[in-house]
Amino acid sequence: MSQFGMQMPGGQMQRGPSLNVYTGLLALAALALIAASAYVYVQAAKVGKDGSPFGLQQVNDIKFAGGK
C-alpha cells in the first residue's frame, strides 16, 4: 500500500525529496521569466496590430491600438 502513499504501521518511514539549490535557481528563473514576459507583453502590445501583443502588422498597413 505504500505505493499508494499510505503509511502502514510499522512501516519504514519514507523520506521525501527535499528542496535544493536547483529549486532556488528555478524559482529565480521563473521570476525572471515572469518579469521578462510582462515587459515584453506590454511592449508587444504597443507595437502589435490593434493593440494585441500577438497580432502581426502588415507592411504599409500598420494599425496600432486606438486606431492611430
Place this chain on the structure above:
Amino acid sequence: VHVLTKILVVFCAVLSLLLAALSMAYATNADRIKASVEHERTYRLSTEAEARDQVTGMATEKAKLQQQLQASETEKGSINQELSNLRSQRTDLLSQVERAKADADAIRNQISQLGATADTQAALIKNYRDEVTRLRDDLVKASKREIELVDRVNELTGQREVLEQNARALKEQLEEAKLSFQSAQQSGTGASLAGATAVTEPREFTGPLVRANVTEVTNSPTGDLVVINEGSNRGLKDNMLLHVIRGNDFVASIVLIRVEPNSAVGKITLTRKGMQVLKDDVVLSRIQ
C-alpha cells in the same frame, strides 16, 4: 525531485514558450514597422519633393494670379470709372429722354392743333373755292353781260354820235338860217350897216365841248393874239368865241380870226382884271 521544482520547471517552460511567442511577434512587428517606416520615409521624401515642386508652381501661379489680380484691380478701377461715366451719361440720357418726351408731347399737341387748323383751313378753302367758283361764274356772266352792254353802249354811242352830228348839222343849219333870216330882215328894213355888224358878231361853238391849249401868245398892233392847238378838224370856225381858263379861274375870251386844220389863231377880246393869257393855258369852247 521535489514537486516544487517540477512545478517551477513546468512553469518556466510555459513562460519560456510565452516569452518566445511574444518575442517573435514583437520582432516581426518591429521589422514590418521598420519597413513601413522606410516606405513612409521614401514616400514622404517624394511627397515633399513633389510638394516643393507644387509650392514652386503655386508660387509662380500665385505671382501670375497676383498680376492678374492687379490687372483686375486696374481694370476694376477703369470699369468703375467707366461705370460712373456711364451712370452720368445715363442720367443725361434720361434727362434728354424726358425732354424728348416733353417735346414729343408738345409736337403731338401742335400736330393735333395743326390738324384741326388744317381741317378748318380745308373747310375754308372749300368754301373759298365754292365762292370763287360762284364768283367766277358770276364774273363770266358779268363779263358776258358787260360785253353785251359794251356792244350796246357802242351801238348807242354810234347812234348818239350820229344823232349829235345830225343835231350839230341841224344847229348849224339853224344858225345859218337865223343869220340868213337876220340878214334878210335887216336888209328888208334898210339897215345894212347894222346887219353887217351883226353878221360879224362872234358866236359860241354849239357842238361837243372842244378842249385845246394855248401854244403861243403874241402881241400885235391890233391886239393880243393867241395860237391854240385845235382847229377845223374839231369843228372850229372863224368868228367863234372861246374861253381861256387856268385851273378853275377864268382868264380871258378869244375870238377865232384864222382857223387851220390843227391850229387856230384867236384875238383876245376880254381879259380878267389883273390876269393875262399865258402859254399852256386851257381853251374851252364853252364854260360849263
